[in-house]
Amino acid sequence: MKRTRYKEIETLLKVKIQHGVLKVGDYLPSENELCTNFSITRTTVRKALDNLLKEGYIEKKHGKGSLVKERRHSLGLLNVKGFSEAVGMNVNTIFLQEPAKREWSTTTSFRPSENELKANSLHFEQLRCVGDDPVMLENNWFADLELKNIIGQEFVEGSFFKTLSQKYLIEVTGSEQELRAEYADERTAGYLKIEPGTPILHISVKFHTNKSNLNIYSELYCNTMKYPIGNSYHL
Amino acid sequence: MKRTRYKEIETLLKVKIQHGVLKVGDYLPSENELCTNFSITRTTVRKALDNLLKEGYIEKKHGKGSLVKERRHSLGLLNVKGFSEAVGMNVNTIFLQEPAKREWSTTTSFRPSENELKANSLHFEQLRCVGDDPVMLENNWFADLELKNIIGQEFVEGSFFKTLSQKYLIEVTGSEQELRAEYADERTAGYLKIEPGTPILHISVKFHTNKSNLNIYSELYCNTMKYPIGNSYHL
DNA sequence: AATTTTGGCTTGTACGTACAAGTGGATCTT
DNA sequence: AAGATCCACTTGTACGTACAAGCCAAAATT
Numbered sequence: 001m002k003r004t005r006y007k008e009i010e011t012l013l014k015v016k017i018q019h020g021v022l023k024v025g026d027y028l029p030s031e032n033e034l035c036t037n038f039s040i041t042r043t044t045v046r047k048a049l050d051n052l053l054k055e056g057y058i059e060k061k062h063g064k065g066s067l068v069k070e071r072r073h074s075l076g077l078l079n080v081k082g083f084s085e086a087v088g089m090n091v092n093t094i095f096l097q098e099p100a101k102r103e104w105s106t107t108t109s110f111r112p113s114e115n116e117l118k119a120n121s122l123h124f125e126q127l128r129c130v131g132d133d134p135v136m137l138e139n140n141w142f143a144d145l146e147l148k149n150i151i152g153q154e155f156v157e158g159s160f161f162k163t164l165s166q167k168y169l170i171e172v173t174g175s176e177q178e179l180r181a182e183y184a185d186e187r188t189a190g191y192l193k194i195e196p197g198t199p200i201l202h203i204s205v206k207f208h209t210n211k212s213n214l215n216i217y218s219e220l221y222c223n224t225m226k227y228p229i230g231n232s233y234h235l
Numbered sequence: 236m237k238r239t240r241y242k243e244i245e246t247l248l249k250v251k252i253q254h255g256v257l258k259v260g261d262y263l264p265s266e267n268e269l270c271t272n273f274s275i276t277r278t279t280v281r282k283a284l285d286n287l288l289k290e291g292y293i294e295k296k297h298g299k300g301s302l303v304k305e306r307r308h309s310l311g312l313l314n315v316k317g318f319s320e321a322v323g324m325n326v327n328t329i330f331l332q333e334p335a336k337r338e339w340s341t342t343t344s345f346r347p348s349e350n351e352l353k354a355n356s357l358h359f360e361q362l363r364c365v366g367d368d369p370v371m372l373e374n375n376w377f378a379d380l381e382l383k384n385i386i387g388q389e390f391v392e393g394s395f396f397k398t399l400s401q402k403y404l405i406e407v408t409g410s411e412q413e414l415r416a417e418y419a420d421e422r423t424a425g426y427l428k429i430e431p432g433t434p435i436l437h438i439s440v441k442f443h444t445n446k447s448n449l450n451i452y453s454e455l456y457c458n459t460m461k462y463p464i465g466n467s468y469h470l
Numbered sequence: 471a472a473t474t475t476t477g478g479c480t481t482g483t484a485c486g487t488a489c490a491a492g493t494g495g496a497t498c499t500t
Numbered sequence: 501a502a503g504a505t506c507c508a509c510t511t512g513t514a515c516g517t518a519c520a521a522g523c524c525a526a527a528a529t530t
Contacts, residue, residue, distance in 0.1 A: 002491095004513065030480060041515055046481090054289070063480050063522030109463075177466040180459040181416040181434035199416035199434035204463075224415040228344070228439075231412040237521095239483065265510060276485055281511090297511050298492030 005040050009048040017057050017068055027065040028058065093158050096137075096191070097125040099151040105141055108217050109178045109204035115213060116143040122151060124160075127191050130227055134192050137221040145213055160216075164209070172216075174208040184221070192223045201229060240275050244283040252292050252303055262300040263293065328393050331372075331426070332360040334386040340376055343452050344413045344439035350448060351378040357386065359395075362426050365462055369427050372456040380448055395451075399444070409443040419456070427458045436464060 016022045029037065034045045049066055052058045059069045102123040104112060112121075122144045128136040140160065147168060156162040164170040180202045189196040201224050207216040222229055251257045264272065269280045284301055287293045294304045337358040339347060347356075357379045363371040375395065382403055391397040415437045424431040436459050442451040457464055 002512095006513080032480085042481095043516085044514060047513085060481070061523085062482065063524085065480060179414065179436060179464040179466070181436040181457070183434055199418055201414060201416040201436065222416070229414040231414070237482095241483080267510085277511095278486085279484060282483085295511070296493090298494085299510060301511085 005038075006044045006047040006051070009034065009038060009040070009045060010051050013048065013052060014055075014057060022068050024068050024070050027067050030065055092129040092131075094127045094129065095124065096127055097123065099124040101144065101151075102141075105139070105217075105219070108141070108219060110176060110206035110217055112141075112143070112215070112217060113213075116215070119143040119145055122147075133223075133226060135223050135227045137188055137191050139219045141217045142214060146211060147214075170209050170211055170214065172207050172209055176206045176208075178204045180204075184223075188221050192221070194223055194225075198223075198225075200224070203229070240273075241279045241282040241286070244269065244273060244275070244280060245286050248283065248287060249290075249292060257303050259303050259305050262302050265300055327364040327366075329362045329364065330359065331362055332358065334359040336379065336386075337376075340374070340452075340454070343376070343454060345411060345441035345452055347376075347378065347450070347452060351450070355379040357382075368458075368461060370458050370462050372423055372426050374454045376452045377449060381446060382449075411441045411443075413439045415439075419458075423456045427456070429458055429460075433458075433460075435459070438464075 013022070013028065022028065028034075028049075031042050031045045031049070034040075035042050038045075049058065049060070053060060053066075056069060058066045060066045099122055101120050104117060104121040105123075120143070121141050123139070123141045125140075126138045127134050128138060147164075150163070150168075153163070153167075156167065161172060164172075181199050182202045184192065184194060184196055184198045184200045186196045188200065189198060192200070194200075201220075201222040203218075203220040203222065205216075205218040205220065207218065209215065248257070248263065257263065263269075263284075266277050266280050266284070269275075270277050273280075284293065284295070287301075288295060292304060293301045295301045334357055336355050339352060339356040340358075355378070356376050358374070358376050360375075361373045362369050363373060382399075385398070385403075388398070388402075391402065416434050417437045419427065419429060419431055419433045419435045421431045423435065424433060427435070429435075436455075436457040438453075438455040438457065440451075440453040440455065442453065444450065
């Protein structure tokens, strides 16, 4: 991943927000202050702020400033990253199947490319809990191409995507999703502690990354009774 | 809505794409060509293209150009606009309840503000069909504040959002959503032609607009068996 | 005292310039 | 003929400038 000035500012501010240095409702330094503080032009500052806006971290008020926004308290922003970045603090993740070489699933909505299918597939399965409530069963596949030592390694802060970003400089650049309401099958229901046949939200995702041959295919099964899936979008 | 140069170019290109003048896979004129054609600077052109990128109309290739992208053929891009703009051609909309003054719903996920609750509520209900298959039941509420004559009037191309944009210069600036898998109740199941108790996808949306006191509250009930809800996101 | 005006801050739009970096065909060299 | 180089094109990043427009409090006017 190429380092750029705007990305520097962007991640720096994002970290400050994530760590609570900048709290919800706080105004960011004005664009001109950021310019002088970091010795960059307003064009670059605005590019960084635009990205934060797009990802829902801030809100901009014409004539006033940019302020830190309340991130969705439900399981928000699935269109940006994975689960553990989206939710607040009290999220526990349990590995049902540790990362290992396994067959490509034949039931994913998004079909891997021929090149990916030729390669081996790495897979892992997690159960996501809010407190003690299991709310999401998650399966992930990706081609075993460029990620040396990813199996056997602990994930950074429990997040696969943070690991990709920090250890391999791989960033998610986009995603496609398909959403379906389905009956829970027995296995899924068991892990989610619900009756088989209960409606669950099935989300199929293909994450695109800046490595053109690396995509992550995820199948998520969510119990939305207590914790609906959230999403937001701002121009 | 304020008219800006970049919005001009943006809508002009968008219309060309929507009307098929620019087809999927076609390259747009280069940024420099657009500059000279419209007598604007590259900064402005890029702002317009960024918006098209964000809304999923185009794809950019470094060193090559911008090309028109395949829009998702499933019921895509709910985070941007409403239904009839998101899907292709063969969508039929049936009014179950024409726009009229009705009570605010007490069951919406997103609570209208005090100011909105004080005002009267306008409501309408639609059934969305792909061909002959009913796929989505849609209820919409919004405060009766600034939209003179909107009841009794035909929607532009059947779309409420297009009507807002073209007749009232109101644009959607963002949205919040909550997604749940639920059992279909009898009424919903009847209209969607499914058995009561079948899982359906319930989407609650609050659309924000450039009129700060105008939000649109929608409750959508989708039969995702045949047509899953699609979504995509690109940096 | 109440109202209007002003001025200084903020973000929004738009101008123009320069160079980096990816792409691909034409040209030159071996 | 095959390969390497070059060049003209594309988009990406970053610089700098100017003014419009929204917000708000202090100052001037009524």
